[in-house]
Amino acid sequence: MREVPEQRIAKTAIKVWKIQAIILSFFPFIATIALFILANMYDFSYWYAIGLLVFTVIEVILSVFIIPYVRWRRWRYQVYDQEVYIQHGIIIVKRTLVPMIRVQHVDTKQGPILKRFKLASLAISTAATTHEIPALREQEADLLRDQISILARVEQEDV
Structure with missing residues (x-):
């Protein structure tokens, strides 16, 4: 594992x-x-x-x-060149690998409560589903959005 x-x-x-x-x-x-x-x-x-x-x-x-x-203790993520690894869950811990080649677009979103605390959520969309990383610092969410977008483009150009 x-x-x-x-x-x-x-x-x-x-x-x-x-x-x-x-x-x-x-x-x-x-x-x-x-x-x-x-x-x-x-x-x-x-x-x-x-x-x-x-x-x-x-x-x-x-x-x-x-x-x-x-x-909060269970929520973790890691961005690699080939995939995004997300782990979350309270009783049942779910681990998800999102291949960069499957990423169609990446969004950040911010409601009024998140905006008050200068946080944003990152949504990674594939053809089948959307994966979300909640409550990232605004700057971190923007950097991750750009990084994943670039990595996804590079992966699709290689194919």
């Missing part, structure tokens, strides 16, 4: 993922509050609302305080 890729995404990705998890956690909390209100109005058991509250609290603890750290 190959060595683990050396390059890591930016450590501030942890903050970005925490903010995204907090934003997404508002929906279960709203549903929990609505269930408590409905239980009060229509006189049915509060146990459903309490169960949903317990589930929501566990979900928030996992998605805000635990998963971002584990996710």
Whole structure:
């Protein structure tokens, strides 16, 4: 088996993922509050609302305080002349090799949260799928985009 890729995404990705998890956690909390209100109005058991509250609290603890750290520790990548090696996953670690000869185009993208932390994601598109390396520093994402683009062009010219 190959060595683990050396390059890591930016450590501030942890903050970005925490903010995204907090934003997404508002929906279960709203549903929990609505269930408590409905239980009060229509006189049915509060146990459903309490169960949903317990589930929501566990979900928030996992998605805000635990998963971002584990996710950051597992995310690695390496760009070689012939391929891009990507490793990610929390429970199941996925290792992907993207041959340069298959790369059709490379994009960077940046939403409002990533922009706030001066980060960008790199998307590597092949005919079959798109592979993404999230939360790279802006300059690093731009350099990687250009490097992969040049390497992919060289590979296709050699064929």
